[in-house]
């Protein structure tokens with residue numbers, strides 16, 4: 001099957017942005033990096049931490065059981081709450097935001113045809129209190145999602161909800177909590193067994209930020225009525241197409257090489273700018289994928305490289321009135337990736353009016369669809385004129401198939417560029433350090449050494465606090 005996404009990289013090239021761009025010769029001269037990255041991914045599909053490449057093909061049974069559970073939740077519950085963080089929440093927010101009504105929770109029940117959805121990815125006490133003010137726990141299904149089964153944020157949310165359901169309300173937790181976690185390791189799988197919770201497994205070889213197409217994401221999507229088979233079909237198209245080693249026919253490989261060469265030229269910031277509110281959370285998901293995968297202190301040979309490209313979210317047209325001034329005239333340190341949509345699912349006309357004000361009236365008779373599209377084209381033009389590297393990925397429309405393509409596309413881009421940078425794309429030692437320091441600050445057993453290290457760390461000085 002052919003990829004429906006279109007990748008346009010004209011404005012990355014020196015033909016369009018002069019010496020700030022990349023030449024055809026540079027692509028040819030560096031093709032060895034692309035070939036090596038492609039070979040690595042091909043040879044390791046489904047192995048080690050590349051389990052995610054097989055998710056579109058090996059989940060037939062699990063999809064059936066997810067759809068069954070999702071139907072039960074859809075019929076029996078008013079609210080569905082995701083408790084998770086990082087890769088255990090961002091996929092759900094990205095896909096649900098893309099594929100359900102933007103004001104889903106505010107629609108009357110008969111129009112929404114799915115529970116209200118809450119994705120709680122923080123431990124801000126005000127947020128937890130606010131959630132509990134607007135949901136009736138007796139009419140709520142909570143999906144606790146943690147691959148490791150031990151993340152402090154998610155486990156503390158679990159403790160609060162368990163206590164509320166069981167001790168305070170006397171409810172049977174089995175009817176209100178679904179666990180999604182690793183089959184063997186961590187605390188949640190043990191708790192789930194003991195409490196008899198419906199449990200879905202995060203497959204081996206699928207890390208948090210690559211988990212949006214496994215039960216971590218699939219259950220929340222299905223609860224919201226999203227066609228998860230179509231989503232996986234879209235992802236499968238990308239998996240199939242990326243077997244192609246020809247960089248001119250494999251857009252994920254081309255984008256990875258262009259970003260790799262851009263980093264070498266000092267473009268250390270990657271802006272993702274969807275021109276569609278429905279895709280704005282895809283940019284948040286991308287920020288985690290790109291940031292956590294590529295930001296590494298050492299390379300695979302042990303050299304200190306401090307690699308990475310800082311991901312930034314922007315939304316068109318909103319950020320034209322915020323960040324685009326910087327993108328057009330500030331430092332030449334960014335690559336902007338626009339995500340465009342050809343056909344919006346709604347058409348909104350701008351009616352006639354204000355005939356005596358030509359500088360407003362020119363909009364009349366047009367549509368918001370035209371306005372958002374022309375503004376994207378205009379911003380692309382302005383950036384290119386100012387010699388700013390940019391590229392555009394176009395979806396013919398936002399639907400489960402194209403969203404599946406988009407997610408899988410960026411996972412492949414990340415895998416390719418990680419190999420080009422010669423780093424470990426799949427670990428997160430920088431995150432672990434913070435997690436361990438939190439355990440030490442709480443006096444958790446086994447972290448005494450870390451607690452000592454923290455105690456001996458240089459203390460802040462009053463002279464620098466005003």
Ligand code: PA5
Nearest residue numbers: 086087088146147148151208209
């Ligand atoms: O990508 C990752 O591995 C992380 O961002 C995790 O998703 C995040 O730390 C949450 O981990 P867990 O699912 O184990 O609770």
